Amino acid sequence: MISSLDQAETLRGMREQLDGAAAEIKMPATRVLSVTSGKGGVGKTAVVSNIAVSLAKQGKKVLIIDADLGLANVDVVLGLAPQYNLNHFFNGERSLEEVMVEGPYGLKILPAGSGVQQYTRLDGQLKMRLIESLDALTEHFDLVLIDTEAGISDNVTYFNVAAQDILVVTTPEPTAITDAYALMKLLSTQYHQKRFLLTVNSVREPDEGLDVFEKLTMVSGRYLDIFLDYLGCIPFDRKMHESVRQQQVMVDLYPDHKVAKAFSSLAATLIETPSNTQAQGTLQFFWKQFLSAGTEAS
Numbered sequence: 001m002i003s004s005l006d007q008a009e010t011l012r013g014m015r016e017q018l019d020g021a022a023a024e025i026k027m028p029a030t031r032v033l034s035v036t037s038g039k040g041g042v043g044k045t046a047v048v049s050n051i052a053v054s055l056a057k058q059g060k061k062v063l064i065i066d067a068d069l070g071l072a073n074v075d076v077v078l079g080l081a082p083q084y085n086l087n088h089f090f091n092g093e094r095s096l097e098e099v100m101v102e103g104p105y106g107l108k109i110l111p112a113g114s115g116v117q118q119y120t121r122l123d124g125q126l127k128m129r130l131i132e133s134l135d136a137l138t139e140h141f142d143l144v145l146i147d148t149e150a151g152i153s154d155n156v157t158y159f160n161v162a163a164q165d166i167l168v169v170t171t172p173e174p175t176a177i178t179d180a181y182a183l184m185k186l187l188s189t190q191y192h193q194k195r196f197l198l199t200v201n202s203v204r205e206p207d208e209g210l211d212v213f214e215k216l217t218m219v220s221g222r223y224l225d226i227f228l229d230y231l232g233c234i235p236f237d238r239k240m241h242e243s244v245r246q247q248q249v250m251v252d253l254y255p256d257h258k259v260a261k262a263f264s265s266l267a268a269t270l271i272e273t274p275s276n277t278q279a280q281g282t283l284q285f286f287w288k289q290f291l292s293a294g295t296e297a298s
Helices: 004-022 044-057 086-090 124-135 154-161 174-191 206-223 239-245 258-272 287-297
Strands: 031-036 062-067 108-110 143-148 165-170 195-203 227-235
Touching (some): 044 195, 044 258, 174 195, 174 206, 227 258
Parallel strands (some): 031 143, 195 227
């Protein structure tokens, strides 16, 4: 059995090796963004899919990781039927390259399995193997979007902490706002996350999104030591349900619609918003590229 001391020594050795390699290899940093929500039913997967396609349309190389490891649906929303999923990777049957599938405009997806409870709580060994395998991918991505499951499970906190930026999706419903605050409180008080991005979905008018932002800013400013950055809102429209039924994203099915334009604007705002450039520890996706970027910046 490997002791915690041995694991720490191993991690230190890996960091030293990567630090030396970073001085010779200048790799552009991959931005990793977790998209999360305290409550289900807020349209988080639709937000992920539409943002990803918008970014790909703008020439960005994008990877979606479907991190809802028990109730996956990113592939369904995008109209894909993958042969393999992350369960095959965790089982040791397939590599990440074999699991990865291509979506619209060159977008890449790591689909999760559905209806299998086994990996709804990853152990430390599987978490580390996932990080190492992602870091070893030969293909470079500009952005990685992680679609977490809803709630505050161990997997949710893990994927949020392992990302550089956290985008919280909520709606104007009081229960969704309360659950979004509860998630940020957990990540702040127990995992020391201090910065969150926010988007409000299904608003009747833009002021409704700003109102949600102001409420969360006020309560978090009173009780939490965090910074909340508002990226914008997405209008409510029944055509969103039509796009889900047709397994096409709004930005493709109705590109001139106000909702599609809102998603495109959100993607552009995301690109312009500065990322958290400080790696938060060894449990960080693409932390090798952080080391390289840090060396290049110095």
